Amino acid sequence: MPKLACVAGEPSGDLLAAPVLSALNQIPDMAGLEMYGIGGPLMQAQGFRSDWPMETLSVRGYVEALKQLPAILKIRKALVHSLLTSNRPDIFLGIDAPDFNLGVEMQLREAGIPTLHFVSPSIWAWRAGRIKKIAKAVDRMLCIFPFETEIYERAGIAATYVGHPLASDIPLQPDITGARQKLSQLMHFSPDKLAGTVVAVLPGSRASEIEFIAPVFFETMAVLANKLKGQALHFLIPVATARLRAPLETLKSQLQNQYPDIQIYLIDGQADLVLEAADVVLIASGTATLQAALWKKPMVISYKVPWLTGQIMKRQGYLPYVGLPNILCGEFVVPELLQNEATPDALAKALMAWLDHPAKVTQLQSRFAQMHETLRRPTGLLVAQAVAQEIKFKQTKATSI
CATH class of the missing domain: 3.40.50.2000 (Glycogen Phosphorylase B;)
Structure with a gap:
């Protein structure tokens, strides 16, 4: 049974992830896909198992994050340990929340677990130096704005424009x-x-x-x-x-x-x-x-x-x-x-x-x-296809060894 680990850190991430999980449920090769990690009610309605409360991660700003930092770090440590041992997934999909997810992705990628990240950090607006960390953490960036792919390609990072799901919903x-x-x-x-x-x-x-x-x-x-x-x-x-x-x-x-x-x-x-x-x-x-x-x-x-x-x-x-x-x-x-x-x-x-x-x-x-x-693009389906393709590639590679 294929396994997908996923983390959404706030309500907007829950909103973004739900159509992806829904589309994954419709892909024949993904029948029985186990989906778990951290997510909200919309994700859970698609069969996702949230092992930690998403609300703990829902903070904004440096000063505010400091107050929650011990709880956030505790969750991240427990999550990574789980994903590297008893709940090792075929692939990890980070939904936005870069301050949390990039650290998770870096450790998982070093351990041989493919990592996709949906929603680029705003490197075009601020903290441009973060792209070096992204290069170490992410196998493929799934971009919601069309101008972002060129930035990643220049940095040698695989990137795919998938559109913004809100543009299809509205x-x-x-x-x-x-x-x-x-x-x-x-x-x-x-x-x-x-x-x-x-x-x-x-x-x-x-x-x-x-x-x-x-x-x-x-x-x-x-x-x-x-x-x-x-x-x-x-x-x-x-x-x-x-x-x-x-x-x-x-x-x-x-x-x-x-x-x-x-x-x-x-x-x-x-x-x-x-x-x-x-x-x-x-x-x-x-x-x-x-x-x-x-x-x-x-x-x-x-x-x-x-x-x-x-x-x-x-x-x-x-x-x-x-x-x-x-x-x-x-x-x-x-x-x-x-x-x-x-x-x-x-x-x-x-x-x-x-x-x-x-x-x-x-x-x-x-x-x-x-x-x-x-x-306006079929964003949920495009992200789901990227996840399914990576899982299938990993399974094929494992079979050929």
Whole structure:
């Protein structure tokens, strides 16, 4: 029975990996494939066995990671020991999470286990020196952006462009009316409840992001509501995980105590539906910004981290932008307000600039449509085929010896 070990370190990785595992289950040669390691609920729904909690790895930023470092290192040591002894796989697939996975991959590759890595670390944005470590750790890099393969080929690392799975999952044309109707049903509203301006607010999927970013986002909602006083205005906030609901509920209550008329709705999950329904988006930097771009939404990207983390990241980076839509377009097509620039007044002003200039929104939607076409590939199947090909090659090689 073939064996695949896999590690996804956060919800976005779980989202990326699930279609791959689903496609593997459909490949005849992979019948009975045993899949295990570290993963989330979407992976587990495809028959994956998670031997350690994914949540322990879901941290962002240097300072934040230090707090979790002992637990993370303990898991990595136990994982590697397991994969080199009792649970030795035919192949290892790392899903993003390079700080964790590259160290695992390096040890496994040295022991003769083939390693694939799905989602390139952002060496084109910052920490370019990491490519030397990648060369030692990864047999093949599976890239989600088309410009990445050339970087790896120049460094002598095998790379394959597989597209971004979100580009296949998200339709080319959003249905705003239909999305609002679905949300109204979910929230037991009348069909016309969400008439007016809908603002999607996505402060992040990690506890640290809620701590540093969400308070500013809530204050921004108050400023924007004041600017649009008298108009039908709705703020929709998808709650990424159950443990984030309590702090978001607290922030919501505090704001509504000051502004009783403000309409804020916390919705469990449903990020895509919220984005599809929105007129404009206030969003934390990360994978969700690409989701918003694929839904063709004007947005304002923001991020806040502790001062020390921000200083380290600033010195490591060499692109002028951090948001994926801007990186992929090669220019500032949407505003980024980071750290000290992320004030409620500045964020609200940037959101109003989209609402007040529909012609600019139309131009942006055209750019995002072109991006969508470029990223649209059968990603899950392509990654699954790469995994199956490596397993089959290893099995054939073992038979011939």
